[in-house]
Amino acid sequence: MEFNVKEFKELIEEQIQEKLELNIDTSGDIPTFFFENNNIQLSVCTQDDIFTILNIEITNQGEGTGSTIYESIEEFCVDNGYSEIIANKVKSSAIPFWENFDFEETGEDMIKYL
Numbered sequence: 001m002e003f004n005v006k007e008f009k010e011l012i013e014e015q016i017q018e019k020l021e022l023n024i025d026t027s028g029d030i031p032t033f034f035f036e037n038n039n040i041q042l043s044v045c046t047q048d049d050i051f052t053i054l055n056i057e058i059t060n061q062g063e064g065t066g067s068t069i070y071e072s073i074e075e076f077c078v079d080n081g082y083s084e085i086i087a088n089k090v091k092s093s094a095i096p097f098w099e100n101f102d103f104e105e106t107g108e109d110m111i112k113y114l
Contacts, residue, residue, distance in 0.1 A: 001048060001049055001080070001081065001082070003046040004080065005022070005024075005033055007076070008033075008044075008076050009035060011072050011075070012073075015068050015071070015072040016040070016065060016069060016072075018039065018040070020035040020036060020037050020042075021037060022034070030045050030047050032044070032054065033045065038059065039058065039059045040056075040057070040069070042055065042056050042057075042069060043055040044073075050082065051076075051082045051084070052085075053070075053073065053087045054088045054089075055088075056069060056087075066097065067100075070101055073085065074114075083114055084112060084114060085103075085111070085114065086109050086110070087103060087109060087110040088109055090108065090110045098110040
C-alpha cells in the first residue's frame, strides 16, 4: 500500500486551516514524513496497512487541534484501507487522549484496529 502523502497533507491542512511544511526522511528502511509549522509537529510512517503516528505535538494544547488532527488521520486511514493506527511511544500523560479515541495500550504504544 502506497502512502499518498499529498492527499494526507491536504486533508490535515484543510481541517486545521493552517499550512504545514513537509519533510521526508528516507534514510531508514521505512520513510518518515514530518509535517510542521510554528504550532504543530506531526511525524508519521506507514508500512503495509499499518499507519503509525510517531509524534504529535501541539503548542497550544486544549484548543481541539490534536483531536482535529487525529480525526483527520482516522478518516484518511479508513478511506485508504489501513487496518490499524499505532500511536508510538505514548507518554503516560497522553494516554487519556488516545483512550478517548478507543485506542488500547500495548506497552509503550497505543493501538486502534479499524
